[in-house]
Amino acid sequence: MSENKTMNFNDLEQWLNERRVTEVECLVPDLTGVARGKILPRAKFTEDRGMRLPQAIVAMGVTGEFPESGPYYDVIDPTDKDMQLRPDPSSVRIVPWATDPTAQVIHDCFDHDGKLVPFAPRSVLRKVCELFAAEGLQPIVAPELEFYLTARNTDPNTLLRPPVGRSGRAETSRQAYSIDAVNEFDPLFEEIYDYSDKMELNVDTLIHEVGAGQMEINFFHAQPLGLADEVFFFKRTVREAALRHDMYATFMAKPIAGEPGSAMHVHQSLLDVATGKNVFSNEDGTPSEMFMHYIGGLQRYIPAAMVLVAPYVNSYRRLSRNTAAPINIEWGYDNRTVGIRSPISSPAARRVENRVIGADANPYVAMAMTLACGYLGIKNKIKPKPEMKGDAYLTAYSLPRSLGEALDWLRKESDLHEVLGKEFITVYSEIKELEFDEFMKVISPWEREHLLLHV
Known part of the structure; x- marks a missing residue:
């Protein structure tokens, strides 16, 4: 898929069915470009159409560390709140090296009010575009x-x-x-x-x-x-x-x-x-x-x-x-x-x-x-x-x-x-x-x- 090909969730379900996908890698790129997320059974992915992760997961250093204090926590809630991650159907790809039919889908990060998380890398590029x-x-x-x-x-x-x-x-x-x-x-x-x-x-x-x-x-x-x-x-x-x-x-x-x-x-x-x-x-x-x-x-x-x-x-x-x-x-x-x-x-x-x-x-x-x-x-x-x-x-x-x-x-x-x-x-x-x-x-x-x- 490419950004030029628009897909909705019905298209995504059909895509997964055609390839008999049994697992879905739900991915979100963090600040370093590392793929974070969860691997879900196909049925669970279809049922939830998203997942939750702590805010700081997309905002950690390359060593996996977080600041102990400071302005970081003026943005990242110190109570370690969740983000709502929603799949972007147009980003779906097969995982060609997987043994069982597996898909990978990039997710966007939203807060509980439905707004894009402003410090997630994909959100920043969306903002500029x-x-x-x-x-x-x-x-x-x-x-x-x-x-x-x-x-x-x-x-x-x-x-x-x-x-x-x-x-x-x-x-x-x-x-x-x-x-x-x-x-x-x-x-x-x-x-x-x-x-x-x-x-x-x-x-x-x-x-x-x-x-x-x-x-x-x-x-x-x-x-x-x-x-x-x-x-x-x-x-x-x-x-x-x-x-x-x-x-x-x-x-x-x-x-x-x-x-x-x-x-x-x-x-x-x-x-x-x-x-x-x-x-x-x-x-x-x-x-x-x-x-x-x-x-x-x-x-x-x-x-x-x-x-x-x-x-x-x-x-x-x-x-x-x-x-x-x-x-x-x-x-x-x-x-x-x-x-x-x-x-x-x-x-x-x-x-x-x-x-x-x-x-x-x-x-x-x-x-x-x-x-x-x-x-x-x-x-x-x-x-x-x-x-x-x-x-x-x-x-x-x-x-x-x-x-x-x-x-x-x-x-x-x-x-x-x-x-x-x-x-x-x-x-x-x-x-x-x-x-x-x-x-x-x-x-x-x-x-x-x-x-x-x-x-």
């Missing part, structure tokens, strides 16, 4: 998702290594766009494509990226909520398939030192709902004022919003000089060194590519972030800086360099609070502060190597 709808505009996005295949690694203190392919050897050099390097893992990718086909995921091109064992999958363009669902499902699918082939798949932003990081580049454009035309182009094919304002908004607000798409301490290892990742928010045509790129295209396909987003970002939050920045640019008529025509890697940093710094920048940007929701910003910031505190308790090998006997 509704802002565009009120302007008569429909965002269209297309993600490009990078990830690494690695050998199994059960010891966190052991460095990650590329997996062994069909040849019996692991990659030891960079193989950008190599067909033979992809073919090393044909059995795995055949299964991933098979799973994706059974789940009706709109995956397009597979390529080998620069890093050893680094791959990229591209998605066909579509509406944001449906594509965020697909990225959510796809991450789960790739990790499952990799395990079945005795390897890991990781979407960490920087899993291996000395290798490029992994990004989730998001192409985006806007359609006029009434005409179906791309508003980024004028009738004569030239870039529109709205196109420029959209870029201006990305430049103005991305630095303050970085913690939403670089959510972990590891994320900032990717965003450094000489790592094939942007370090600023310059923009340019067909320039891969900038943070905001406009590929060469026909006027009807004119679009903007946000290249700062990490593969570790929650897809719902990532798409909400980049669309919110562009929306603010349009509403505030923000003009972009002059186009960068040279190597943006040689220019100054304009993005935060650490998780702590990024959190400070987000807390000060009230415009983003209004568009994304103050409750979401509060919960997200408190969770990231907790994760940062947890990380700071760990002493790294670098510190022991260079500080132990020298300071």
